[in-house]
Amino acid sequence: MASLPSSSNTDISHRPAGEERRRQIIAEAIRCFAAKGFRGTTIRELAGAVGLTEAALYRYFESKEALYQAIIDEKIAAPSPLSEVEEAARAGDDRAVFAGLARNFLESIESDPSFLRILLYTGLEDHELAAPFFDQRIHRLREFVAGYIERRSREGAFRAVDPKICARAFLGMVVDYQIVRHVFHQKDVYPAGPEEVAETFVTIFLDGMRAPEASRG
DSSP states (O other): OOOOOOHHHHHHHHHHOOOOOHHHHHHHHHHHHHHHHHHOHHHHHHHTTTTTOOHHHHHSSSSHHHHHHHHHHHHHHHGGGGGGHHHHHTTTHHHHHHHHHHHHHHHHHHHHHHHHHHHHHHHHHHTTHHHHHIIIIIHHHHHHHHHHHHHHHTTTTTOOOOOOOOHHHHHHHHHHHHHHHOOOOOOOSOOOOHHHHHHHHHHHHHHHHHHHHHHOO
């Protein structure tokens, strides 16, 4: 009769490979950092969340800072929402530009609300670990929106306004909606999906932005 595989061989076959284990650690770290912030989360908690000892965790990440940095690097490497609206921006298709950005922003937060909480903790804890993400993603997004508004104002399509303030106003509507849903836990109060929310915000924003002559046209 054929012998059964030993328990040691069975355990080995079910152990995650190095890269898989690394991704498990990152996923659990996102959950822990979102719940308690960077300073409120300990290496012991992070290790326990994935069933490792602290010493074993250090074999994958040399420090809590390195683990946090891995999360930021992963988010920076994600496709940029700007690439999806560049063609519409060149054509001056205002609704396509703002609706595309709003939908992308809403959907990205909806798919990973924990990262929104991490970014908020970053500001509350006053540390610079997320600075690369803000520089490469958030700042670039704000500059793109402000630059587009400024250009459309020069072309006479938008009112003569401060483009940076207006960019913050538009992005602020989107971010506030997700903060209310995922930080203040009011999903039942605001159940609308990304498509409906994006269209509503864009209509409100563009109705206020269009120059009187462009509105009549």
